Amino acid sequence: MNNGKYLTSLQFAFTLAVCAFLVVPVVMSILAGLTVNYFVGLQSGLTLRWVFEVWGGYRDTLFLSFGLALACLLLTLLLGVPLAYLLARSRGRLARAIEELLMLPVAVPGLATALGLIVAYGGFAGFRTSAAFILVGHVLFTLPFMVRSVLAVLSVIDLPTLEEGAASLGAGFWQRFRDIVLPNCRNGILAGALMVVTLSVGEFNMTWLLHTPFTKTLPVGLADAYASLRLEIGSAYTLIFFLLITPLLLTLQALARPRRQSFAAPDNTIENAS
Numbered sequence: 001m002n003n004g005k006y007l008t009s010l011q012f013a014f015t016l017a018v019c020a021f022l023v024v025p026v027v028m029s030i031l032a033g034l035t036v037n038y039f040v041g042l043q044s045g046l047t048l049r050w051v052f053e054v055w056g057g058y059r060d061t062l063f064l065s066f067g068l069a070l071a072c073l074l075l076t077l078l079l080g081v082p083l084a085y086l087l088a089r090s091r092g093r094l095a096r097a098i099e100e101l102l103m104l105p106v107a108v109p110g111l112a113t114a115l116g117l118i119v120a121y122g123g124f125a126g127f128r129t130s131a132a133f134i135l136v137g138h139v140l141f142t143l144p145f146m147v148r149s150v151l152a153v154l155s156v157i158d159l160p161t162l163e164e165g166a167a168s169l170g171a172g173f174w175q176r177f178r179d180i181v182l183p184n185c186r187n188g189i190l191a192g193a194l195m196v197v198t199l200s201v202g203e204f205n206m207t208w209l210l211h212t213p214f215t216k217t218l219p220v221g222l223a224d225a226y227a228s229l230r231l232e233i234g235s236a237y238t239l240i241f242f243l244l245i246t247p248l249l250l251t252l253q254a255l256a257r258p259r260r261q262s263f264a265a266p267d268n269t270i271e272n273a274s
Contacts, residue, residue: 026238026242029235029238030235030238030239030242031235032231032232032235033050033051033054033232033233033234033235033236033237033238033239034046034047034048034050034051034235034236034239035047035232036049038231038232038235050232050233050235050236051236051239051240053233053236054225054233054236054237054240055240058221058225058237060216061216061217061218061220061221062218062240062241062244064131064215064216064217064218065200065201065217065218065219066201066244067131068131068134068135068138068200068217069138069196069197069200069201070197071135072135072138072139072142072196072197072200073193073196073197073200075135075139076139076142076143076146076192076196077146077189077193079139079143079146080143080146080147080150080192081146081150081182081185081189083102083147084146084147084148084150084151084154084185084188085150085154085177085181085185087099087147087151088151088154088155088159089159089160099147099151102143102144102147103144105140105141105143105144106141106144106145109205110137110141110203110205110206111205111206111208111209113137113140113141113206114137114205114206114207114208114209114210115209117133117136117137117140117210118209118210121133121136128212129212129214129215130215131215133210133215134207134210134211134215134217137206137207137210138199138200138203138206138207141199141200141203141206142195142196142199142200145192145195145196145199146189146192146193146195146196147192148192149188149189149191149192149195150185150188150189150192151188152188153184153185153187153188154181154184154185154188157184159181159184162180162184163176163180163181166179166180190252190255193252194249194252194253197248197249197252198245198249201218201219201241201245202218202219203217203219204219204220204223207219207220208220208223218237218241221237222234222237222238222241225237
C-alpha cells in the first residue's frame, strides 16, 4: 500500500517537473514582452508598449499566417479526406506505395522541399512572389498528417460493410460518402485539422526560403525580431501569437470531443412495455 502511494507521489512530482520545464520558458518569454526593461525584469514595471508596437508593425504577418493556415486547412480537407477514403478502400500494393510516397514531404527536410519548389516553379514570377507559393509548400508538408489521421479512423471500422448496407437501401455514392464516410471519420478529420493548423502557423524552415519581403509569415517575423536582438518585440510577438492561436485550438479540440448520446426509451414505449 505504501509502495503504491510512493509511486503515485513520484509520478505526480515527475509530471509537475516536466510541466514546469515546458511552461516556465513560455511564461518568461511572455513576461519579457510586458516589462519596460527585459534585463531589469518585473522591477522595471509592466507595459503594453511592445504589444502595441508589434500590432502596429507586424500585424500583416499575423493575418497572413492565419489566412495561409485556414487556406491550407481547406485544401488538405478537399484533398486529404477523399484520398484517405480511396486508400482505405484499396488494399493493393499500389495504394500502399502511394501511402508511403505521401510521407516523403515529412521525411525530407523542409529546406530541401522549398528548394525543389523554387527550382521547379521559381521561373513564374507572379506565382513566386505571391503567398500562394508558400501555401503550396504548406499543403505539401501538412497533407500527410490529414491523410494519416483520417486513414487511421477509417482503418478500424468495417467501411465496406457499412457502404454495402447503405447501397442496399438505395443510397448512391455521394450519399454514402456524405452520410456514412464523413460522420464515421469525424474525429480523424478534426484531429488532422488541429495538426494542419498548428503546423502551418508555426512552419519556419520551408517558409524561410519561400517567403519574400512582402509575404512574411509570423515565424519569419518572429525570427527577424529576435535576430535584431529586440527581445521585448519578439516576446510581445509570442504573446500575441498565443492570444490568437489558443481560441482556435480550443475550438478544434472541443469539436473533436465525442458527443454524448442518450439511449433513454420514449415514455410511450415504456408504458407499452409495462
